[in-house]
Amino acid sequence: MKSLKIHNRFTAELPADPETINEVRQVKNTLFSYVNPTKPSDPKLIHASEDVAAMVGISKEEINSEEFLNVFSGKEILSETQPYAMCYAGHQFGNWAGQLGDGRAINLTEVENKGQFYTLQLKGAGKTPYSRTADGLAVLRSSIREYLCAEAMYHLGVPTTRSLSLMLSGDQVLRDILYNGNPAYEKGAVVCRVAPSFIRFGSFEMLAARNELTNLKQFVEFTIKHYFPEITGEPKEQYLQFFQKVADTTRKMIVDWQRVGFVHGVMNTDNMSIHGITIDYGPYGWLEDFDPTWTPNTTDSQYRRYRYGNQPQIAQWNLYQLANALYPLINEAAPLEKILESFMTDFSADYKEMFLSKLGLFTSTETDNQLIDDLEINLQLTETDMTIFFRNLSLVEKSDFAPEAIEKIKYAFYKPEEFTGEVSEKWTKWFSEYLERLKAEELSDDERSQKMNRINPKYVLRNYMAQLAIDAADKEDYSLIDEFYKLLQNPYDEQPEYEKWFAKRPDWARSKVGCSMLSCSS
Known part of the structure; x- marks a missing residue:
């Protein structure tokens, strides 16, 4: 794709893993490891977003090319690029998990178009040094959910990653969908997702936890330089401004989640973006009936940490962890605490304004x-x-x-x-x-x-709708994927031709796997 303007700022300016062997291991004193995607046996393009392609500088004609198929399935590597997986840590369900990293995501490169920078990342493209006990692959059902949801959220006006393409790999992937000892083979798939970057709260947590303070300082300054260029002043003041901006954009994102009834399901610190955008669509869901205690995640069913009504508090808790990671560079607790304390006060004011607007007040x-x-x-x-x-x-x-x-x-x-x-x-x-x-x-x-009607959507990607698209796709019928993609581009419009999707969850979907709660299985 000659039209792409390639940049490699992340890999050019930050410390790389000196080891090139693609084996699961602890990776220290680095931000990433070079790793190539696993080549798919028989890739097939199911769907691609012309809108996202144009955003990053890919023409409509290029979408239908063999090069597009090969590059965004992981079969071929773009010239002048070297794919990599990021190293980060995080808190999972409130517990420190240590090193995590891109276990099933591989960053292809960064591109520039019309003055904006975007990172192109394949999800489900194979094993990395951070895959732990997994294979780094993804299955069709979760890939359909991720592909459609990111685009649905974007058109709802919720900050999010974007979806460029959805492809079959041609390979079979073994998964235990309910974690109940009944694994089965499913169709493998790869999604190319797009974001300003995929830097997470956990990226900074890892460096602070390992006391890699030189790398921490370098990484924070890299992030400010390239993604928050409006921040100026003395270093310590810059770090505080950076934290304030992350807190503000995170708060606004959560307000939008609550506005449309979206529940993320896995608000671990490694799933929180420093850009205040929604990332890592796993066992998410939209509220069907209004139930603040609902979580879509089977892993969260006992304690419901990530339930709808708790998302603002979890966002604040996650920001506390980011503050702890930045503290060694600032060495003052008071200014960080002030930002954290104002988070819920500001959220409450924003939430009230948002809720009143939903009521037409x-x-x-x-x-x-x-x-x-x-x-x-x-x-x-x-x-x-x-x-x-x-x-x-x-x-x-x-x-x-x-x-x-x-x-x-x-x-x-x-x-x-x-x-x-x-x-x-x-x-x-x-x-x-x-x-x-x-x-x-x-x-x-x-x-x-x-x-x-510009605030309250008529159409959202209900779990049962996604499951219908998945069931059809398993039979090589991709018409519902396309139908939902078109429907969800205009979620606030009446769209009378799609009126049948303005409907309550059907009774059959109350307990059907994939329609009520989902596991983190990919």
Whole structure:
């Protein structure tokens, strides 16, 4: 691909692993190891994003070339590049895990287009020194989920990695999908994902934990120089500005997760980006019924550390770990603590503003906190679909009475027969208060509805939808992948031709593998 403007800033400026043998091992005094992808036996392109290709400097014609197929399946290496896997550590489920690293991801190179830099990374392209006991490969089902979800999140307005391509490798991969001792062979696949960089909180944690302070200083300064060029001043002040920016972008990302009902499922520090973008789509999910205790991750089912309602607190906890890693360069706890303490205060203010906007309330009053609290309680009285409830709330008019308003959102209830007695009374009371509050808004019903519909998506990538695409793809039918890709490019539009996807989770999906909870298995 001659059109790509290749850069190798990461590998040119940071210490490399002197060992070139691709064996699992502890790798010290380095940020990365050179490693080539495992060559696939018979790669096949399933889907590619023309939008992402154009973003990084690849033409539409090049997508259909043999070179594109070979490079982004791992079969061929781009000239003037040397693929590598990053070395990092992290806390997993709150526990220090030591060295982790890119166990199933290989960075191809960094490219520049229109003044922006992007790292191209293959996920599922084979073993690296950081693969631990795994093979570094990925299967079709998880690759479909990653490919579609990243693009869905982007078009929802949520900061995220992007997806360039989805390919079959032609090889079989052994996986135990439920970790219950029943492994089976599945189709292997490779996703090319794109981000400004794949630097994580855990990258800094590793260097601090190993007391590699020279490398830590060099890495922080490299990161600021290339990804935060607006930061200036004395070194210590730069480090604090860097931490503040990471905290701010992380907070805004979590607000967006909560806005659309997204649950990441594996908020380990090695899965947190310094760019404040969503990375590592594993056992994620969107809330079907509004349940703050829900986690999509089977590994998290006992303690529910990464449940929807706990994501802001986990983000702050993860930032504490990043602060601990940066502390040796700053040697002052107070300024780091100040940033950390303000995180939840700022989040609460952002969350309130976001939630009010979902309700079509664009001014603030003293009673708003209670209105929000009461709604969050009511949404749990009987199973209520989060996406449908907020989308249909835009149909409510100021002139409505509570029963009329309730009728307009009733489709969101999974068990409408439960809408009696105390449930009915509490909803009627809330809607009466909400309608009074609406009258204080200056916007007309139409204006408010339009604004709400740009905040509350009509379509999200529900787990059952992804599973339908997976089931079809297993039979070599990729039509649903393409359909969902097109649908999710405009999640706030009505798209009447796709109305059937504006639907509650079907009963068959409540307990089906891949539709309710998922494992970290790839």
